[in-house]
Amino acid sequence: MLRKIRIVAATICFALITLLFLDFTGTMHLWFGWLARIQFLPAILALNVGVIVLLVALTLLFGRIYCSVICPLGVFQDIVSWIAGKRKKHRFRYSRALSWLRYGMLVIFIAALVAGFASWAALIAPYSAYGRIATNLFAPVYRWGNNLLALLAERMDSYAFYSTEVWLKSLPSLIVAIITLVVIVVLAWRNGRTYCNTICPVGTTLGLLSRFSLFRPTIDTTRCNGCQTCARNCKASCIDAKNHAIDYSRCVVCMDCIGRCTQHAIHYVPRTRAAKKAEHPAAPEKQTGNNSRREFLTLTGVLAGSALLKAQEMKVDGGLAAIEEKKVPKRATPITPPGSQSASHLAQHCTACQLCISSCPNQVLRPSGNLMTFMQPEMSYERGYCRPECTRCSEVCPTGAIRPITVAEKSSIQIGHAVWVKENCVPLTDGVDCGNCARHCPTSAIQMVASNPDVADSPKIPVVNVERCIGCGTCENLCPARPFSAIYVEGHKNHRII
Known part of the structure; x- marks a missing residue:
């Protein structure tokens, strides 16, 4: 039993x-x-x-x-x-x-x-x-x-x-x-x-x-x-x-x-x-199967509830041309998730169980290849960006390496800042209007200005307000430049509230 x-x-x-x-x-x-x-x-x-x-x-x-x-x-x-x-x-x-x-x-x-x-x-x-x-x-x-x-459900x-x-x-x-x-x-x-x-x-x-x-x-x-x-x-x-x-x-x-x-x-x-x-061993003769000698340990079973799948919008590019995949930029400082407070705090408390990585709905977190933080989570924005309304990683972390935060708190945590790369920017390389980074920035930290102040109709380029940028990676992910984005996020070793 x-x-x-x-x-x-x-x-x-x-x-x-x-x-x-x-x-x-x-x-x-x-x-x-x-x-x-x-x-x-x-x-x-x-x-x-x-x-x-x-x-x-x-x-x-x-x-x-x-x-x-x-x-x-x-x-x-x-x-x-x-x-x-x-x-x-x-x-x-x-x-x-x-x-x-x-x-x-x-x-x-x-x-x-x-x-x-x-x-x-x-x-x-x-x-x-x-x-x-x-x-x-x-x-x-x-x-x-x-x-x-x-696939089978879609056919039906x-x-x-x-x-x-x-x-x-x-x-x-x-x-x-x-x-x-x-x-x-x-x-x-x-x-x-x-x-x-x-x-x-x-x-x-x-x-x-x-x-x-x-x-x-x-x-x-x-x-x-x-x-x-x-x-x-x-x-x-x-x-x-x-x-x-x-x-x-x-x-x-x-x-x-x-x-x-x-x-x-x-x-x-x-x-x-x-x-x-x-x-005091008992006599071997006249043994009876006295079940009262047994002590039963009763464990309270966990009731398993049924999990309902949430409907979610699917992303499609809508185009017919082949899209070149983005490459990871060379960051001087890796980006750690909001709630991790600092790179050192994450490194000391994370067990590299990768529960946060498997739970990330935006495909932002992935295991680190750095020897000092091997297999611990770090952020990169080639497949998605860190949505301001998402706090999933802080909710699932069991060690406190990523501390629980609210949506309001996340919007004010600066985990990095955007850096513009002039050589990759589409308005300068292809001569077309863009402004994708400025339009989608959730904190309005990017403004488009004329590349030549003396020429009013010169191609407009982004200018980053570092004090307002939270490092969410929206600009990096949605930048049309390939294979490297014309704007990328540089991480901060210590997060700060803006």
Whole structure:
């Protein structure tokens, strides 16, 4: 029964967290965005004391429930291990803990965080690793499926679905996601929870706490017949059946051992009861299946609501001529999202889970290729611009790297300023009137003036009021110059209010 409860709760959490990375309508985040905020590392970086205390208390009470129910990478490993178990039964065995590797990885992880290399430390963080896998590998497949449904619906004169663009945001990020997926799948396929108990810093940290958990699986020596079925089905390889001992620092409380024991010799009971049983073992004869000895852990399942797709306008160029794609300009300072406050604040708090990137409806955010901010979000405007009414990235960020802001606040945050490039400007290169940047600037920071003050009908060129520009990128995106825009945004290391 306990195993079934754990599986149901884990399945619901895993499905909803995955949908957070796949959903491009923003509907899921309204209802289940809190699932990203209760992940361990994001809560630490956000200094979310309430969540941290809750997870610590949960571990001290019930063991590593977090790893088997809440952590998406942990549940993903269980799925892979379950599939592998269909081919080979009883494939695990007890092995000693590689303490030097576990604690060594934890020390390296903490040192990287303290030194300011949060993006590199996040490479082995479980939530961030799964987020990159979902964003770079699962999301494109999900969106292709959505586009197929949109095509079929359109042929039936239905607009219940709308197509969305699928494109490669970052090759390095895709490569990292593929490597991470291969490593996780291979380890889980062969040895179950090897990653959790040798590499994962969150698993090691919670393992230290779970040694003192109140409830824990305990082997009743009076019933155990030494068949070792529990050890051969323990994906954490933490059950020493010969000595009737369990390494609670590695046990993820999956309840598989309880469900597989034919003698009902393993119970999930309070530590005090387990101690008394060890001091005063019951007589082997006249054993009755007294179910009152079992303590059932009840987990409140998350109710999954149906997500309604929002209708959205489709963009079409309307022209017949081939349009050359824009290229990324060379920015001296990268642009960070509104709400991130500064480049240093983003770098220190971001886990590079890429939830904001997958949620951006304007195709503005993409993973950074800079070594110091590797795979963390940065902005570029070749495919869209940062709309003043959109605050999606600040709403979904679970770590506080992008702090929540209102629409009114966003309109006054200057994340960069526009820079005009004379050599690319259409009125000067082609001799035609333009003014696209000035017409669409949401803050009226661009004015068109005569290129030659002495000639009234000379071609008009843009002049940028740096004090009013907020760096939204509307001008850069809508500039007709190709392949480089005649006006682009230079980022600010520290944002300011204008």
